[in-house]
Amino acid sequence: MSTVKRVTIRDVAGRAGVSVATVSRVLAGDYPVLAATRNKVMRAVRDLDYVPNAHARALSADRPGAIAIVVNTVAVPYYAYIAQGVEEQAAREGRLSLICTTGGDTGRELSIVQLLREQRAEAVILVGSVVVDEEYRKRMTEYAHSLAAAGSRLVLCGRPPLEEGGPALVVGFDNAGGAHAVTSHLLSAGHRRILYLGSRPGHSTSDSRVAGYRSALAGYGVAADPTLEVEGEFSRAAGYAAMTTRLSSGPVDFTAIFAGNDLVAAGAIQALRERGLRVPDDMSIVGYDDVPPSVDLGLTTVHLPHDELGRTAVRMALGRDGSGPTVLGTHIVVRDSVRPITVR
């Protein structure tokens, strides 16, 4: 009951009456082996229900390692979809994929990267917005070098590239472009006072979206108004809180809202509803990401090719695509959360 006696290649060799080398060769499929011998071996393999030990294999032969994706949590659709893309592409490439979660904890991230180095992962895909400070750059550069030394490739998804020399691949969404497009959508509907809800200064993803928002305003000749940019995290609760605060503390001097992402939009809509403001009749709103709640909320938003991001990350890691920074395009999904401003 205690230690299980596993079936080894030697057991198979013994039963088939051949050497371990022959068993290994039959299983590998390369190397010529007599049909009779092959049959004996296959018989023994089946009889004993032999399964080769992946660790022993990885140790002796140079075989492809696993592909790992590291995210904050898999319970957030944004990450889940990307992970799904990674999973699929990795499977297609014949790789095992590991999905690791950090819970947003830098310490855990570090120990996971360490763990993946020990596993001799072929690629480590890091996903998610971050504060790009000096400490971060240092940490990533360290990861990049140590992973490279171990023969692993580092892929940054939706994160800014490192300075030159950092051996990391980069792929992300065109956040500025999408934000520009969806803001223009509001502008072309006549909106001029647009509240940006959920900016996070210093966070790469958020910064790009705000940049797109501002450039779209500029394109329409609308002066940017700092009081229309409200900070907040990318969560439903934060969206609800920020909206509630804004509604109760200041004038409703805007006709539309651009939420940092769909979760923020969902929270904001609840807050609006509680104040008796209906979407889109009393207030227009758009989101970003095109994740589940947006369908049920009828939310106009920016669709991101999440799974494509995951797939691309894997392909890049395996050297299928180029190694330059890649940006994936986005497109608006029009639903029913925006009304044109009626000219008075």
Place this chain on the structure above:
Amino acid sequence: MSTVKRVTIRDVAGRAGVSVATVSRVLAGDYPVLAATRNKVMRAVRDLDYVPNAHARALSADRPGAIAIVVNTVAVPYYAYIAQGVEEQAAREGRLSLICTTGGDTGRELSIVQLLREQRAEAVILVGSVVVDEEYRKRMTEYAHSLAAAGSRLVLCGRPPLEEGGPALVVGFDNAGGAHAVTSHLLSAGHRRILYLGSRPGHSTSDSRVAGYRSALAGYGVAADPTLEVEGEFSRAAGYAAMTTRLSSGPVDFTAIFAGNDLVAAGAIQALRERGLRVPDDMSIVGYDDVPPSVDLGLTTVHLPHDELGRTAVRMALGRDGSGPTVLGTHIVVRDSVRPITVR
């Protein structure tokens, strides 16, 4: 540029001027070593940025294997939450966790189980409702035995147990209980004609929920009406389709709906809306699972402790809890999708 020369324990030993055994011992931390020696070794480790090879370790020493969870997809919240629970508990137990997806394909499931056997996974956690036919039982029993032979434990989550002898652990939600409770909730609000939307005869999870629905009706002395049980898959699209069909092909001879899960409810609500039926004013509806869309829809539903399921599965696999079948309790979450029937 081609093959990376990895740093091995021998390199460290050489640099520190000691034997590999000493390095191994210093790193393991057991075994007495002079402070001076330890320092020399640690220095060399840092200088060379040495990372032990997990495969070599797994091969020689008896170390814990990874914990794997196998689901259809990680893009469905139900699975994502459970996976999250597994991840957390596995990390807490010092285990690496693998999240694998099958896309609902039996063939892929088989090859994944095979892969996990090769990896010498410590536990394999299979999640999700299935059709319990003879073929399924045979397949699971096979998995169970072959995994057991490899020293791995098999945990079935939300799936029915195998016949006696199958070395599999079982943990699931109290689906019948939750369904009974939420149906009673509707009954106590005066509803008597309750449409069950999304039954899937043969599927374990669905069957339990239908059973709870029926027993609650019986408890209130309401005769079950087969025409009120509509089949359909557990997805938004299926819910929408089934609801649309029902509304256009038959009379609206019900005042409330019990959707097989929240996604089905979301689809049904959209269909109702398109027919001009408002929730809850014109129609009451409840869901099951308590996953994201239900918050935004204001849907009364049954909360499942998803992450707790994941955590329990891991604990059971590691022998922390008992080995008997475990059932996790559920509770109703009342939101705003049910109105009492006004007595006329």
Place this chain on the structure above:
DNA sequence: CGACATCTAGTAACCGGTTACCTGGCCCGG
């Protein structure tokens, strides 16, 4: 002062595979 216990560190076998190299049998041509 010698016998023996204690402590530290080295030697080498082993984990379970892969594969470079070698061997023995057979067929062929000269």
Place this chain on the structure above:
DNA sequence: CCGGGCCAGGTAACCGGTTACTAGATGTCG
């Protein structure tokens, strides 16, 4: 009839660690 080539399969080194066993140095006690 013999030497070379080919083919199938065996032998053993190796991948990178762990650890049982052993050896040498030191300390202790009678």
